[in-house]
Amino acid sequence: MFLLRTGALLLALGSIGAQAPSPPAPYTVLSAEGRRPLPTRLINNQEMFALDDLTKLFELTVREDNLAGGLTVTAGAQSIVLTPGQSLASVGGRLISLPAPPARDGRSWFVPVDFVSRALAPALGKTIELRKPSRLILVGGVRVPRVSGNVELVGPLARLTLEVAPQTPHSVTQEGARIVVKFEAEALDAALPAPSAPELIQNIRVADGASVVVDLGPRFASYRSSDVPGERGAGRVIVDVIAQSTTAATPAPPAVTPPTAPAEPPPLLDIPPVGGLRTIVVDAGHGGAEDGAHGPGGTLEKNVTLSVARRLKAALEARLGVRVILTRDADVTVELDERAALANNNKADLFVSLHANASVRASATGAEVFYLSLEEYGDQAQRVARGETEALPVFGGGTRDIEVILWEMAQARYIEESAMLAREVEASLREKVPMSPRAIQQAPFRVLVGANMPAVLVEMGFISNADQERQLVSDGFQTSIVQSLVDSIIRYRDKLAAPRPAVPATGRAGGVFRP
Numbered sequence: 001m002f003l004l005r006t007g008a009l010l011l012a013l014g015s016i017g018a019q020a021p022s023p024p025a026p027y028t029v030l031s032a033e034g035r036r037p038l039p040t041r042l043i044n045n046q047e048m049f050a051l052d053d054l055t056k057l058f059e060l061t062v063r064e065d066n067l068a069g070g071l072t073v074t075a076g077a078q079s080i081v082l083t084p085g086q087s088l089a090s091v092g093g094r095l096i097s098l099p100a101p102p103a104r105d106g107r108s109w110f111v112p113v114d115f116v117s118r119a120l121a122p123a124l125g126k127t128i129e130l131r132k133p134s135r136l137i138l139v140g141g142v143r144v145p146r147v148s149g150n151v152e153l154v155g156p157l158a159r160l161t162l163e164v165a166p167q168t169p170h171s172v173t174q175e176g177a178r179i180v181v182k183f184e185a186e187a188l189d190a191a192l193p194a195p196s197a198p199e200l201i202q203n204i205r206v207a208d209g210a211s212v213v214v215d216l217g218p219r220f221a222s223y224r225s226s227d228v229p230g231e232r233g234a235g236r237v238i239v240d241v242i243a244q245s246t247t248a249a250t251p252a253p254p255a256v257t258p259p260t261a262p263a264e265p266p267p268l269l270d271i272p273p274v275g276g277l278r279t280i281v282v283d284a285g286h287g288g289a290e291d292g293a294h295g296p297g298g299t300l301e302k303n304v305t306l307s308v309a310r311r312l313k314a315a316l317e318a319r320l321g322v323r324v325i326l327t328r329d330a331d332v333t334v335e336l337d338e339r340a341a342l343a344n345n346n347k348a349d350l351f352v353s354l355h356a357n358a359s360v361r362a363s364a365t366g367a368e369v370f371y372l373s374l375e376e377y378g379d380q381a382q383r384v385a386r387g388e389t390e391a392l393p394v395f396g397g398g399t400r401d402i403e404v405i406l407w408e409m410a411q412a413r414y415i416e417e418s419a420m421l422a423r424e425v426e427a428s429l430r431e432k433v434p435m436s437p438r439a440i441q442q443a444p445f446r447v448l449v450g451a452n453m454p455a456v457l458v459e460m461g462f463i464s465n466a467d468q469e470r471q472l473v474s475d476g477f478q479t480s481i482v483q484s485l486v487d488s489i490i491r492y493r494d495k496l497a498a499p500r501p502a503v504p505a506t507g508r509a510g511g512v513f514r515p
């Protein structure tokens with residue numbers, strides 16, 4: 001294939017803005033099935049693909065949720081949830097950033113070109129590489145090395161140096177008046193030099209998809225080639241084209257300098273503030289293979305949490321008219337990260353995790369309310385929580401375009417709201433059930449870390465205490481817990497409308513990860 005320098009030029013012009021309305025060149029999608037053009041549109045200075053085009057190419061289904069105003073793209077077994085006005089998308093519950101929100105034109109939806117590498121690739125579990133400068137999309141590990149070249153005259157010879165990234169097996173042969181460098185690849189993403197020594201090299205071009213062909217000039221006598229390994233997985237192919245009547249010693253191959261890869265600045269995330277309450281996720285702790293804590297009378301924590309979760313769901317739906325999703329509605333094992341992922345995927349506004357505590361001290365009693373402590377999660381999370389950064393950082397995987405928010409960062413933005421919710425829960429519980437001396441605490445609970453919404457964890461009581469074990473399974477106690485939680489969520493909702501007070505951090509438990 002040919003170098004798409006014209007495409008890169010158009011892209012550069014297009015990014016200037018509305019003054020340059022010429023449509024950008026299409027991308028080319030290369031896969032094992034062949035190549036397909038994929039047109040783009042400039043919308044608000046962002047290059048975008050039509051979701052309809054992606055749907056055909058990648059066998060997606062798109063469902064528009066008119067009620068919630070969102071878009072759900074099903075790719076393989078995974079769902080990608082997009083929200084108009086938000087440049088943050090959820091891929092199987094994990095958050096990814098896009099350079100711009102999805103855009104609508106008539107009945108069609110458009111997504112930034114980065115959607116294919118950042119959202120589709122992880123959703124489909126496929127390698128999808130987006131090469132913006134050459135306007136290529138490489139699907140499924142198709143081999144398309146970048147090849148750039150230059151020619152220099154070194155005494156009696158013309159030296160062609162091809163930089164190849166990644167290093168790719170190849171052969172160099174002479175075929176009549178041509179030297180052919182044939183790469184084991186599906187195509188080349190090539191930037192080749194114009195010939196500067198026509199007596200030796202008349203032309204340098206790509207042929208048969210993955211070969212660089214050197215058309216030889218009239219003074220050609222012989223050639224030699226050598227390979228020099230480069231850095232970062234790149235390689236160099238050096239072809240010396242030697243002129244007639246030359247016997248002079250020729251210089252040694254040059255020293256290798258690593259190719260410089262232009263780095264795009266990482267995109268920043270734009271997370272909107274929390275709004276009203278529409279969806280609440282209630283997490284019944286443990287389940288399946290995980291019993292949680294055992295009471296002295298044989299009560300299992302996982303059964304208590306499920307019972308209270310079901311009752312809380314019914315009460316919240318009845319009194320608040322919200323959608324309530326349970327992370328489990330049966331005695332099944334659910335991973336901690338999956339629980340937060342479910343909440344993220346459903347764009348939940350609150351996450352409430354239910355547990356029952358255990359202690360080696362049989363006298364320990366009372367409910368405790370937790371929100372996340374950031375101390376285990378580094379300076380960055382704490383800066384985010386203090387509002388010192390406007391946006392969350394993302395990390396990238398080397399040269400790949402895939403970027404994912406650190407799972408550990410999702411909750412950081414919501415610490416203040418989570419603290420406020422925890423205070424309401426603690427105050428409401430105190431009216432109806434016994435409280436622990438440390439009724440509100442911060443702890444690094446794994447289940448809260450990835451939740452992209454205010455989140456609290458409630459230890460309803462100490463199941464390890466015989467009296468509390470009996471309470472925890474009783475109808476009256478469970479009703480009190482449920483009523484307290486509903487009351488506190490209503491108060492929290494009502495306070496959201498009012499100006500938010502600063503919430504001082506309180507004491508935190510040490511070393512507790514899995515309640």
Ligand SMILES: [Zn+2]
Nearest residue numbers: 285292355515
């Ligand atoms: Zn627990």
